[in-house]
Amino acid sequence: MTNFIEYLLGGLGSGAIIALMALALVLTWRATRVVNFAQIGQAMFTTFIALTVQEISGSWFVALVAAIAAGALLGVVVQYLVLRPVKRSDTSGAIIATFGVLIALQAAAGMIWGGEQEAYPQPFNTAGISAFGREWPISVYDLVVIGVTIGLVVGLSLLFTRTNLGLSMRATAFNPEVARLSGIRVSRTLTIGWAIAGVVGAVAGVLVAPISTLSPNSFDILLVFAFTAAVIGGLDSLVGAVALGVGTGLVISLVTGYSDSSNAPVVALVLLALNLLLKPDGVFGHTSSRSV
Amino acid sequence: MSNLMRLPGARLVAHAAFFLAIFLVLMWFMGGADPLTMSNVALAAMYATAMFGMVILVGLSGQVSLGNGALMAVGAYTFALVSMNWATVPIIGVAMNGWWAMGFALVGGIVFGLVIGGLGARLKGPYLAGLTLGIAVGIPAIANRFPDLFGGETGLLLTVPYPEGGYLPEPEEGFEEIPVDEATAGTETGTETLPTEGEGADETLAPEDLLTVEDLGGDAAASDAASPEVLPTEGEGADESLAPEDLLTVDDLAADGSAIDASPTDVPSADVPVDVPADIPVDTLPPSTDMNDPGFLIEYWQVSLALIVACFVGFVALNLVRGRQGIVWRAVRDDPVAAAVSGISPAWAKVSAFMISSVFAALAGGVFAQLLSYVGPGAFPLGLSLSLLVGVVLGGRSSLLGAVIGALIIVWLPNVVRDLSDGRGWDEQVTNNMPNLLYGLLVVLVVLVAPGGIVGSIMAGVAKLRRTRREVEPPAAAIPPAPAEGHTRR
Numbered sequence: 001m002t003n004f005i006e007y008l009l010g011g012l013g014s015g016a017i018i019a020l021m022a023l024a025l026v027l028t029w030r031a032t033r034v035v036n037f038a039q040i041g042q043a044m045f046t047t048f049i050a051l052t053v054q055e056i057s058g059s060w061f062v063a064l065v066a067a068i069a070a071g072a073l074l075g076v077v078v079q080y081l082v083l084r085p086v087k088r089s090d091t092s093g094a095i096i097a098t099f100g101v102l103i104a105l106q107a108a109a110g111m112i113w114g115g116e117q118e119a120y121p122q123p124f125n126t127a128g129i130s131a132f133g134r135e136w137p138i139s140v141y142d143l144v145v146i147g148v149t150i151g152l153v154v155g156l157s158l159l160f161t162r163t164n165l166g167l168s169m170r171a172t173a174f175n176p177e178v179a180r181l182s183g184i185r186v187s188r189t190l191t192i193g194w195a196i197a198g199v200v201g202a203v204a205g206v207l208v209a210p211i212s213t214l215s216p217n218s219f220d221i222l223l224v225f226a227f228t229a230a231v232i233g234g235l236d237s238l239v240g241a242v243a244l245g246v247g248t249g250l251v252i253s254l255v256t257g258y259s260d261s262s263n264a265p266v267v268a269l270v271l272l273a274l275n276l277l278l279k280p281d282g283v284f285g286h287t288s289s290r291s292v
Numbered sequence: 293m294s295n296l297m298r299l300p301g302a303r304l305v306a307h308a309a310f311f312l313a314i315f316l317v318l319m320w321f322m323g324g325a326d327p328l329t330m331s332n333v334a335l336a337a338m339y340a341t342a343m344f345g346m347v348i349l350v351g352l353s354g355q356v357s358l359g360n361g362a363l364m365a366v367g368a369y370t371f372a373l374v375s376m377n378w379a380t381v382p383i384i385g386v387a388m389n390g391w392w393a394m395g396f397a398l399v400g401g402i403v404f405g406l407v408i409g410g411l412g413a414r415l416k417g418p419y420l421a422g423l424t425l426g427i428a429v430g431i432p433a434i435a436n437r438f439p440d441l442f443g444g445e446t447g448l449l450l451t452v453p454y455p456e457g458g459y460l461p462e463p464e465e466g467f468e469e470i471p472v473d474e475a476t477a478g479t480e481t482g483t484e485t486l487p488t489e490g491e492g493a494d495e496t497l498a499p500e501d502l503l504t505v506e507d508l509g510g511d512a513a514a515s516d517a518a519s520p521e522v523l524p525t526e527g528e529g530a531d532e533s534l535a536p537e538d539l540l541t542v543d544d545l546a547a548d549g550s551a552i553d554a555s556p557t558d559v560p561s562a563d564v565p566v567d568v569p570a571d572i573p574v575d576t577l578p579p580s581t582d583m584n585d586p587g588f589l590i591e592y593w594q595v596s597l598a599l600i601v602a603c604f605v606g607f608v609a610l611n612l613v614r615g616r617q618g619i620v621w622r623a624v625r626d627d628p629v630a631a632a633v634s635g636i637s638p639a640w641a642k643v644s645a646f647m648i649s650s651v652f653a654a655l656a657g658g659v660f661a662q663l664l665s666y667v668g669p670g671a672f673p674l675g676l677s678l679s680l681l682v683g684v685v686l687g688g689r690s691s692l693l694g695a696v697i698g699a700l701i702i703v704w705l706p707n708v709v710r711d712l713s714d715g716r717g718w719d720e721q722v723t724n725n726m727p728n729l730l731y732g733l734l735v736v737l738v739v740l741v742a743p744g745g746i747v748g749s750i751m752a753g754v755a756k757l758r759r760t761r762r763e764v765e766p767p768a769a770a771i772p773p774a775p776a777e778g779h780t781r782r
Contacts, residue, residue, distance in 0.1 A: 005303055035418035037425070087739050095356045095421050096685055097739040100781045104732025110725035220674060228424040263437060265430040272426055273411055276419060 006137045007257035008250055013142030015249020016149040020204035021226035022195045022241040028126040029235050030173040031193025034083055037098040040223035041105035042198055043205030046070040047214055048113050050206050051120055060123035067202040075198025079191050115216060145207050153242055169193055209215035224265060228272045307610050315603040322595050323367035330591035334663055336599035336703040342656035343684050343695035344609040345649030351690030353645035359408055360653040361425030362431050362579015363401060369659025372450040372667040387772035398651055405650025415640040428769035429679045435669040457553030568584060598659050605652050609692055621645050682731045685738055688747030697746055
C-alpha cells in the first residue's frame, strides 16, 4: 500500500506535464477543430530555443520566457501559414498538414541542434523531498511543475470566463458563423487560440525536458499520452484534459512502478481504444449527434 | 466482400496483362542494372506495395492512418516467426518456404486489419490518426513486452529462404580479396551469415548486406542511431572501402549498442532446415551469363521478390479501385449518409478499406523482412509510417500511379540530397535531415496548393487543356471526354 501511494505521488509531476500538453491539444481543437499533431514538434522546437537561451544567459526563467514567446510565435505562424489556407472540404488535408509540419520541425531541429539526446539543466532539486523522517517520491521540481500547471489552468479559466477575448473564443468555438455575425473577428480569434496553445505547449516542453532528455524525437511518446488524455477527456473540455492528463500520469506511474516502463505506451493505447469504443465523446465531452 | 473483386473478365485480363508487362520490362531492365540500383528498386517496390494500401485507405476511403508502418511490422514479424519456428506448414504438411510465410503474413494482416479497422471505423479523422499514431509509437514497447517471442529491442535475425544454390556476393572494389571458399560456404548453407566479431564473418559481409541510412525511409531517429563506432571494425579490411557514415549494420537497427553482443546467440540457423526447397521457380531467374555459375546476385533475387509482390498487389489494387468496391469507398468518403441510404454499409466500407490496406502493408512487411533479413522494432519507427503517408500525399492521394511515384521519391530523394551535398561542404546533420525537411515542407505545400499530389495536378492540367481545346474546336467534332477521376462516382 505504501508502494501504491508512492507511485501515485511520483506520477503527479509527469501527470501535470501530460495535462499541459493535452490542454494545448484541446485549445487548438476548440479553436479550429483540428488536432494539432505538430504541437509536440512546436514544443520540442521551442524547448531547443530555450536550451540555447539558457546556455547564453544562464537563467532558467529567461529561457522559459523565451520559450513562451517562441511558442506563441510558432503557433501563430503554423496556424496562419498552414492551417488557415487548408480547404474546408479537404477533411484529411488538415491532419496531413499537421503531420507535415511535425516532420519539418523535427528535421529542422535535427539540422540546427543535431540529433543527439541533450540534457536540459535542472533548475530545481529533482531528488525526493525528505520530510517526516523519510524520503518522499516527490521533488521540489515536481512541486514547481504542479504549481505552474495549476497557475496556467487558473489563468486560462479566468481568461475564458472573465474576459471579452475569452467570450469571443468560446463563441467562435461554439459556432463560427454566428460569432462572425455578432461582430467577432473570427480568424483573429482562432490565431490567438493557437498562440495560447503554443504557449501552453512550450511551457510543457520546458518543464518535461529536465526530467527526460531533449532530442528531435524524444517527445513523441508525450504526444501519445497527451492525445490519450485529451481524447478521453472529451477533446472539448479544458477540465477534462487536465483531469485526464493527471490521471494518465498516475496510471503510467503505477504501471511503471508495478511492472516496467516499456508497458506504459501499451496501457495508454488500451485505455484509448477502450474509451473510443465505450464512450467516443469522452468522459467530460458533450454527446453530439453522430450522423452514421 | 463479394464485390471486392468483381470486374468484367476482359478488364481483369487486361489488368493482369498490364502488370505482367510492367514486371517483365522492369526485370529486363534490372538484368543490366548495378546492384545499388537493384536494391533501390527493390525498396521502392516494397514501399509501393505498402502505399497501394495507403491510397485505398487515405485516398479512397478518407481515413488518415499512421498505423501502416506498424502493420508492416505485423507482416514482417509474422513472416520471421513462421519461417523460423515452423519447418512445415501446419495441417498441409508441406515444407515451409518464403511464399508460405508470406501467406501467413497476409493472414496476420487480415486479422490485425480487422481489429484495428473495426476500432477505427467508429472514429472520425483525428481520432483514427491519433489511435494509429499511438500504435506506431507503441510498436517497440510491444516487441519489448515479449522479448522471448519478438527478440525485444534486438529484434530477430531471420534466415531468408533463398533459393537453392544460394547466392554469390558480387565482388566490388576493395572486395577482391574475398576468398572463394568463404563465398561458397554461404552458398552451401543457403543462409545469410551473421556479422559477428570473428574474422571470417566480416569478410563475408558484402556491402549489399548493409543498409544505408536512407533505406529506412529517411527516418531521423534511425540515422541518429547510426553511430559509426558500432560498425564492425575487427575485420581485416572488409570495411576499409566503406564510408562508415553511409552504412548501418543490422545491429544499428536495434538502436541499441548492446545488440552486437546479444544478437549472435539469437541466431536460429540451427533450427531452420538447410534443405529448404527453392521458393522461386528457377526459370524466372535470368540465365547466369555474367555471373559465376552456381550463384546469382542477391540484389537480383531481392528485386525479383519485391517486384513480384508489388505487381501482384498493384493488380489487386487496380481491380479494387476501378471496380465496384472503389465506388463504394469513394461514396462513403464523400457522403456517408447518402451512401448508407443507397444500401452501402459505411462501417463495413471503412473496415474493408482498412483490412485491404493492412494486408498490403503486411505483404510489404514480409518483403521488408526478406530484404533486411532482420526484423526488429528499430526497423519500424514512426518515421516509416510517416514516410508512407508523405509518399502517398506527394504522389497523389487517390492514385495508384501516385503511390509508385511517391515510393520513388521516398527512396531517391535522400540519394539526390546526398549527391547535392557532396562537395558543397554541408554539415552532416544538415544532409541527414534535409530529406525530411523537404518531405515536411512539400507535404504542407501539396495539401495547400495541389491536394491531388503530382498525379492529381497533372490530370487536372490535362483536363483543363482538353476543355480549352474543345472550346476552340467545333463542338460537333469533339468526342465527349472521359470523366475525370473524381467525378465517376455518382
